[in-house]
Structures are given as structure tokens and as C-alpha cells.
Amino acid sequence: MSKSKEAVASQAVFSYLLKQNRPYSAQDLFQNMGKDLGKTAVVKALESLTAEGKIKEKVYGKQKVYVIDQTQFPDVDESEIKSMDDKISQLNGKFQLRSEEVRKLESELRAFNGMLSTESARAELSKLYSELEQLKVKLNKFKEGRVLISKEEKDRVYQNREKYVKEWRKRKRVTSDILNAILEGYPKTKKQLYDDIGIETDEDYNVKVPDV
Template structure:
């Protein structure tokens, strides 16, 4: 790294520690300066500033932390400290209230975003009114005993019925074939098999596939 870059790193580290006036490790300083300078440059700057007496180094086990030289700052009396503590308490309370308000407004905003617009509501209302009108007309015909379905609809219903009855017979036949095959090697009666397996039959409910 060039001497100019080294000098920039020294100035950046010193300005940052004096401005924050809190202890930081070299890695913290690298990250807090958005990695503008590499770890090697920051460590070198910290060691040089420590030797020059511009910052202080504290060692905690294997960890080194650096902090601004406190002698450069004016003394603060107890009254000022208490006043600052009171301000911190007031600002913390204000921050909490503002945070609660932000969360409340955010929740309200989400609720509004999840509701439909006035135009969409009007559109849905018109569609429902149209559907309601059709249903009313159909109800009138039903009450009067008039023809309520078209021949095409009638044919569709009958064809669907034929398909369902055919499927009913087919499945019943398949089920009986399977059960009869099982009964060939089953040591108990058919009734006991049905009870054990939980099979319900048409005969039990007195129903049977209708004639098509």
C-alpha cells in the first residue's frame, strides 16, 4: 500500500475513534469504515497511533481493542452526566413511542393495502347485482312452475347420470371381485371380513344402482 493510502488509513482510524469515543477492535474498525481499508492497513494504523500516544490500546486475552485518548476531551462533571442521562432516558422513551406509532401505522397501511379499491368494489357490486337479478328471475319461474332449464341442459344432466350409474356398477363389481378373492383364503365369514375392514355395502343402506 502507498504511503498516501497509509496516511489516509491513519487519519480515518483516528477520526473515527475520536468521533465515536468507544472501544473497537481492528476488525470492528474495518467493518465500520465499510472496508475502505484492509485489515492490515487498519492494524498498522492502530499500532502506529498507539505508539504515538494518540489512541489507547487495551488487551483482553487475545483480543486487542482501541479507544480514543481520553485526555484530549474536557472533564464532565456529575451534573452534566446526570443531565445527559436524563436526556438519554427521555429520548429512549420518545424513540419507543415513535416506534410504537410506526408499527401501528404500518399495520394500518397493510390493512388498507389488503382492501379493494372503491372502483373494484363498485365493479363487484355491479356483477353481484346482475347475478342477483338472474337468480330472482329463475326463482320467479320456479314459483310459477315454468320450464327452468333448456333441452341442452336436460340432456347434459341425463348423460351425467348415466355416466355416474355406469361408474357405480363398475366399481361395485370390482370391489366384489376383490373381496371374493380375499374370502377364498379368509378363515372367517364374509360379514366378519366386512366388519374388520370397515366396508359399508349398498345393501346395508338399502340402495342399489338405478336402471339407466
């Protein structure tokens, strides 16, 4: 690398460290400066600047970091530091207030977003009015004793009733036949048989099989 290029690299690295005023490794500088100089140029610039006393080299194990020599900066007035600290404290207070206001506004915004728009509310209200009118009509039919099921529904109910009654009669007859067969060789009475095997009859509960 020519002397002019080395000088340009050294000036670029020095300017960056002066502006940032924080420690960096050679790799950090190579990455942060856009890789324009090349890793070798950055390392040479750091070595040159360290030798000139413009920057300080700190070794942590196998890692080397570089920072601008603080004598490059003018002495800071203590009163100025205190003034800056006070200003930072004030700004932090304002930031907290603004953050709280933002949180409240975001909460209100979420609440508003969850609400129905005026147009949607009107559509929902219209739907409810329609349902209400339908319920009123149905209620009036109940009050007047009108039949509220269709003929098809009524026929289906009667058909199901007929089917279930026939099944009831069939099972009652089968059960009776089985028990009568058992009674032929049973030494006790019919009632005793029913008690022994835990059978409860329709007659025990005054239940009569309806006519089909």
C-alpha cells in the same frame, strides 16, 4: 515508508480513534478506514501512538485492541451527564409513542389496502344485481311450474333411465336363473334357500321394476 507518510498515517488513525472513541483492532481499523493506508501503515501508526501515550493498547489472548487515551477528553460535569441521561429518557419516551403511532397507522393502512376501491365495489355491486335479477327470473319460473331443463337434458335423463332399468331387469333375470339352478338340488324350500344365503328380493320391499 517515509517519515512524512508515517506522520500522515498516525494522524489519520489518531483522528479516527478520537472521533469514534471505542476500541478497535488493527484489522478493524484497516477495514473501516477504507484500506487507504495499508495494513502495515495502520499497525506502525498504532505502535507509534501507543509509544507516545496517545492511545492505549489492550491485549486479550492473541488479540490486541486499541482505544484513545481518555485523558484526551475534558472532564465531564456530572450534572451535564444527568441532564443528557434525562434527555435520552425523554427522547426514548417520545420514540416509543411515535413507534406506537406508526404501528397503528400501518395497521390501518393494511386494513384499507384490503378493502375494495370505490370503482371495484361498484363493479361488484353491479355484478350482484345482475345475478339477483337472474335468480328472480328463475324463481318466477319455479312458481309458474315451468320446465327449467332443456330438451337435450330431458332426453339424456330418459335415456339413462332406460339403460338402468334394462340393466336391472337383466341382473334380476340372471340372479333368478342361478338360484333356480341351485334349487334343483336343494333339499329345502326357495324361501329357506334365500334365508340361508341372505338374499333380499325386490318383492320383500314391495319394489317393482318400472316399465321401460
